[in-house]
Amino acid sequence: MTLLDILPSLGHAAPPRFDPAIWPITAHPDEEGRLCVGGVPLADIADEFGTPAYVVDETDFRHRARRYRKALRDIQVVYAGKSLLTTAVARWAREEGLGIDVCSGGELAVALAGGIDPARIIMHGNAKSPDELRDAVRVGVGRIVVDSCMEIAYLAGLVRRRQPVLIRVTPDIDIHGHRAVTTGISDQKFGFTLAGDHTADAVDRVLAHPILDLVGLHCHIGSQVTDPGLYGEAIHRLIAAMADIRTRHGVILTELNLGGGHAIPYVPGDPELDLDELARVIDDALDEACAAEHFPRPSVVVEPGRAISGRAGITLYRVCSVKTQSGGRTFVAVDGGMSDNPRVSLYGARYTVALANRHPLGLKQRVTVAGRHCESGDEIARDIELPADLHPGDLLAVACTGAYHHSMASNYNMVGRPAVVGVRDGRARELVRRETIADLLARDRG
Numbered sequence: 001m002t003l004l005d006i007l008p009s010l011g012h013a014a015p016p017r018f019d020p021a022i023w024p025i026t027a028h029p030d031e032e033g034r035l036c037v038g039g040v041p042l043a044d045i046a047d048e049f050g051t052p053a054y055v056v057d058e059t060d061f062r063h064r065a066r067r068y069r070k071a072l073r074d075i076q077v078v079y080a081g082k083s084l085l086t087t088a089v090a091r092w093a094r095e096e097g098l099g100i101d102v103c104s105g106g107e108l109a110v111a112l113a114g115g116i117d118p119a120r121i122i123m124h125g126n127a128k129s130p131d132e133l134r135d136a137v138r139v140g141v142g143r144i145v146v147d148s149c150m151e152i153a154y155l156a157g158l159v160r161r162r163q164p165v166l167i168r169v170t171p172d173i174d175i176h177g178h179r180a181v182t183t184g185i186s187d188q189k190f191g192f193t194l195a196g197d198h199t200a201d202a203v204d205r206v207l208a209h210p211i212l213d214l215v216g217l218h219c220h221i222g223s224q225v226t227d228p229g230l231y232g233e234a235i236h237r238l239i240a241a242m243a244d245i246r247t248r249h250g251v252i253l254t255e256l257n258l259g260g261g262h263a264i265p266y267v268p269g270d271p272e273l274d275l276d277e278l279a280r281v282i283d284d285a286l287d288e289a290c291a292a293e294h295f296p297r298p299s300v301v302v303e304p305g306r307a308i309s310g311r312a313g314i315t316l317y318r319v320c321s322v323k324t325q326s327g328g329r330t331f332v333a334v335d336g337g338m339s340d341n342p343r344v345s346l347y348g349a350r351y352t353v354a355l356a357n358r359h360p361l362g363l364k365q366r367v368t369v370a371g372r373h374c375e376s377g378d379e380i381a382r383d384i385e386l387p388a389d390l391h392p393g394d395l396l397a398v399a400c401t402g403a404y405h406h407s408m409a410s411n412y413n414m415v416g417r418p419a420v421v422g423v424r425d426g427r428a429r430e431l432v433r434r435e436t437i438a439d440l441l442a443r444d445r446g
């Protein structure tokens with residue numbers, strides 16, 4: 001009789017402390033139990049750069065970008081800069097062969113400073129200002145995605161040379177996700193509805209200006225989409241719309257931009273959009289829709305954001321206090337919160353949290369990780385298991401915070417925004433420095 005016969009549970013490997021589906025691909029504990037990312041112990045980063053800190057694993061970011069290019073071979077991959085953008089991140093995207101989608105003058109400036117070829121930039125936004133449009137036209141962005149009739153009028157007055165544009169349409173596809181990130185239905189602010197004559201009117205207006213070169217249609221059905229079939233449905237509806245434009249105007253659009261929104265897991269067991277499956281669905285839907293409409297196959301563009309930057313990022317917090325209230329809940333208060341992570345209060349997002357500076361003891365307790373801000377809803381993770389011996393000074397790492405954290409951070413309670421620290425091959429480098437009180441006062445004119 002072997003030990004395995006006596007203790008069958010020994011035959012099952014314990015789940016890894018850092019689930020590879022959620023943490024950056026380089027995440028692992030060292031002998032002291034400290035979580036390392038990019039070959040750097042996060043405890044060292046906290047000591048050097050302070051907390052809270054956003055840590056971004058360059059290797060993970062590049063790995064996701066390569067995975068996209070491999071899985072979606074004939075498809076142009078344009079990284080959604082709104083998810084995470086610094087000049088270094090723009091450079092990684094460029095070096096991995098991705099374009100960048102931007103939706104403000106600020107994002108445009110960062111992408112350009114990161115060395116992105118303007119021809120590979122797509123300009124988005126439902127309320128672009130005339131100045132933003134002027135800048136985009138002046139630097140020669142490759143595509144402008146128009147979102148309103150007013151914008152078409154502005155653009156027509158601005159352009160002096162041929163400007164490729166796409167029209168953003170809403171195909172009336174409901175992803176059944178959070179209302180704030182459901183953008184493919186008709187009853188929301190983006191784009192022109194396919195139903196009715198809104199899209200047809202926008203097409204008429206763009207085509208009336210020969211210098212505005214209508215090259216295609218765009219849609220973004222929402223975020224955290226797990227079912228690739230929804231993109232297939234979008235293709236059917238957009239190809240039908242393109243065939244209609246051909247009938248009415250004799251113009252053949254050659255580009256179909258499907259936006260982003262590809263789901264990633266935030267907590268163990270969350271589903272993820274399967275990229276190989278997405279590639280098959282896109283291919284099949286294009287075959288079917290183009291055959292049905294006798295329409296030439298357009299080139300396809302996708303704009304993933306979080307699926308490239310999300311898992312590369314971790315937020316580091318220092319534990320400030322641990323207390324059990326008379327209601328029975330134990331609160332672990334950390335030195336950040338809704339100013340560096342607004343997604344919990346915005347969408348009820350859930351996160352995976354781990355002790356990062358040492359081995360955990362065997363015993364666990366159920367706690368709520370709370371932020372430092374003046375709202376009781378300021379929570380990072382509710383009712384999660386953390387080591388029972390957690391104490392002030394410990395370091396917590398929150399996974400999957402690469403996307404929509406640095407880019408959505410605020411100064412609530414006059415708290416400076418955290419540094420962004422890039423890690424790779426055992427080295428840490430500050431990509432964006434921490435905001436200081438002097439920075440905050442510098443804008444105040446007294």
Ligand SMILES: Cc1ncc(COP(=O)(O)O)c(C=O)c1O
Pocket residue numbers: 080082083101124220222223224259260261262303304305306307403
């Ligand atoms: C037009 C457009 N493209 C791409 C994205 C990226 O979405 P995600 O980060 O969920 O992939 C967004 C997100 O809001 C978007 O609005």
